Amino acid sequence: xxxxxxxxxxxxxxxxxxxxxxxxxxxxxxxxxxxxxxxxxxxxxxxxxxxxxxxxxxxxxxxxxxxxxxxxxxxxxxxxxxxxxxxxxxxxxxxxxxxxxxxxxxxxxxxxx
Amino acid sequence: xxxxxxxxxxxxxxxxxxxxxxxxxxxxxxxxxxxxxxxxxxxxxxxxxxxxxxxxxxxxxxxxxxxxxxxxxxxxxxxxxxxxxxxxxxxxxxxxxxxxxxxxxxxxxxxxxxx
Numbered sequence: 001x002x003x004x005x006x007x008x009x010x011x012x013x014x015x016x017x018x019x020x021x022x023x024x025x026x027x028x029x030x031x032x033x034x035x036x037x038x039x040x041x042x043x044x045x046x047x048x049x050x051x052x053x054x055x056x057x058x059x060x061x062x063x064x065x066x067x068x069x070x071x072x073x074x075x076x077x078x079x080x081x082x083x084x085x086x087x088x089x090x091x092x093x094x095x096x097x098x099x100x101x102x103x104x105x106x107x108x109x110x111x112x113x
Numbered sequence: 114x115x116x117x118x119x120x121x122x123x124x125x126x127x128x129x130x131x132x133x134x135x136x137x138x139x140x141x142x143x144x145x146x147x148x149x150x151x152x153x154x155x156x157x158x159x160x161x162x163x164x165x166x167x168x169x170x171x172x173x174x175x176x177x178x179x180x181x182x183x184x185x186x187x188x189x190x191x192x193x194x195x196x197x198x199x200x201x202x203x204x205x206x207x208x209x210x211x212x213x214x215x216x217x218x219x220x221x222x223x224x225x226x227x228x
Contacts, residue, residue, distance in 0.1 A: 031214050
């Protein structure tokens with residue numbers, strides 16, 4: 001069974017640009033969550049999607065957005081990139097929100113220059 | 114508000130030593146789930162265990178064991194006879210029953226096992 005797949009693995013963007021990250025969950029999983037990991041703030045929850053609906057949102061500015069498609073694949077978008085957005089972005093999938101194990105992808109390493 | 118504290122930032126042990134990683138959580142909710150994840154240098158978070166708030170039974174899985182104590186709001190993780198492959202960052206996390214998949218992570222403990 002394939003795990004959670006995140007693309008791309010590495011990305012370098014310039015300040016002010018926008019970026020889209022993709023996450024394909026484990027087959028059969030309908031819940032997808034996104035996390036930002038930085039050395040200073042650690043792992044922080046961005047948002048969660050289940051059946052194409054955003055169920056939960058973390059404390060991030062509106063520049064961070066996401067969506068989920070009917071096949072459960074999810075994308076997150078960051079507009080007007082700032083240097084502080086440089087981070088490892090991790091996606092997790094689970095069968096159902098919260099009450100089952102969440103399996104993580106290897107992440108997308110975003111560097112903003 | 115909910116919070117997870119892993120007071121040990123870094124731990125270094127020699128192979129075959131036992132090591133315990135501490136995790137203390139804060140929540141007023143009575144229904145919640147606790148997790149431990151391992152993050153090797155590759156970056157992927159590897160699921161180790163999930164425990165619900167009504168199940169205080171300790172669990173053992175091979176060289177790994179977990180001690181859940183609601184009275185002290187702790188969910189500690191012990192590795193017996195550590196190996197070099199156990200070197201990684203370990204995260205404890207909490208989610209509330211009514212908050213779906215929102216995991217609140219501790220800051221992580223970096224474990225280094227030297228040969």
